Amino acid sequence: MVKCSFCDRQAVYVNRISGLAYCRIHFIEYFERKARKTIRKYNMLNPGDHVVVGVSGGKDSMALLHFLLKLKKKIPGLEVTAVLVDEGIKGYREKTIPTLVNYAEKHSVKYIIASFKDYIGATLDEIVQKSFELKLPYMPCSYCGVFRRHVLNTVAREVGATVLATAHNLDDMVQTYLMNLINNSWDRILSLAPVRSSSEEYIVKRIKPFYEIPEKETALYALLNGLIQPEFNQCPYVKYNVRFTIRKLVNELEDKYPGSKYGLLRSLLELIELQNKAKLVEKNFERCAICGNPSSHPVCRACVFRAHLGLLKNEEKLKLDVLLRENPDVAKLFKQAGSGNQLQ
Ligand code: SF4
Ligand code: ZN
DSSP: OOBOSSSSSBOSEEOTTTOOEEOHHHHHHHHHHHHHHHHHHTTOOOTTOEEEEEEOSSHHHHHHHHHHHHHHTTSTTOEEEEEEEEOOOTTTHHHHHHHHHHHHHHTTOEEEEEEHHHHTSSOHHHHHHHHHHTTOSOOHHHHHHHHHHHHHHHHHHHTTOSEEEOOOOHHHHHHHHHHHHHHTOHHHHTTOOSEEOOSSTTSOEEEOTTTTSOHHHHHHHHHHTTOSOOOOOOOTTGGGOTHHHHHHHHHHHHHHSTTHHHHHHHHHHHHHHHHHHHTOSOOOOEEOTTTOOEESSSSOHHHHHHHHTTOOOHHHHHHHHHHHHHOHHHHHHHHHHHHOOOOO
């Protein structure tokens, strides 16, 4: 039996890099201290903020919601609203929705369930079906990620939130970094900062409090707090997701050479820092001319996808026709999007 490095209790976790062992109580303390440190380091939250937390009902997002509710007691006037995006994936999402609903009701947390059907006009299952029929070059996870961000941004604006928190952890960041390196998508790499904010009032600040915390620690925090059931529930579209191959590779690397993930994260942060100093890429946000959400292009990716899928409303179609006629950048954007060579 391995003993906790701080007391006589049995350890539930050993940090392979520091060699320290933690019992349940000391692990929870260690985890929360680390997340609070990230929040302070990047100035993520301030008194009076209204935080919308993107929650899927899975381990990472339940851990984030639980942690932020505890933090609420320490930050005066902090308001927390959980938003669960229901993509409409049959046999999958309906299993995780009750996890959030039960937790929110038990802890009196405000929550909103926002569906793709209501906000995009179709469920992900319908979108995937339509995409195959139209022979569009995108994978299910591309639609899922882009539309999920679109729904979260829209809801955050609707409820007047000042901050949008997502549960991306160190593993997610490193995987996305490598996927974008393979794609040569530098603009996206440079947007992987722990905080993204802007002086534009329509842009809700986006934060990732678990940025420096490995996935196995967020999972353990969720389990030790009884936030999730240790059961296997996998999205049926996972087989199309290249992320899982990258994830396996990075985990193998970490197993063999502990500290590799932190090393990759440090190199990502360094790149972002260098770009901030050199201003290599101007990260001016615009407002999507169709939906009004923040976008680095005149029309956001969600609206490009919606247009390809025939999901724009009539007045939106008219707006797009005018843009395509009058703005060559928009026409170029639609042409590029059609090539669909992005890993997701
Ligand atoms: Fe969405 Fe893909 Fe994740 Fe399924 S595996 S929830 S489709 S991103
Ligand atoms: Zn848009």
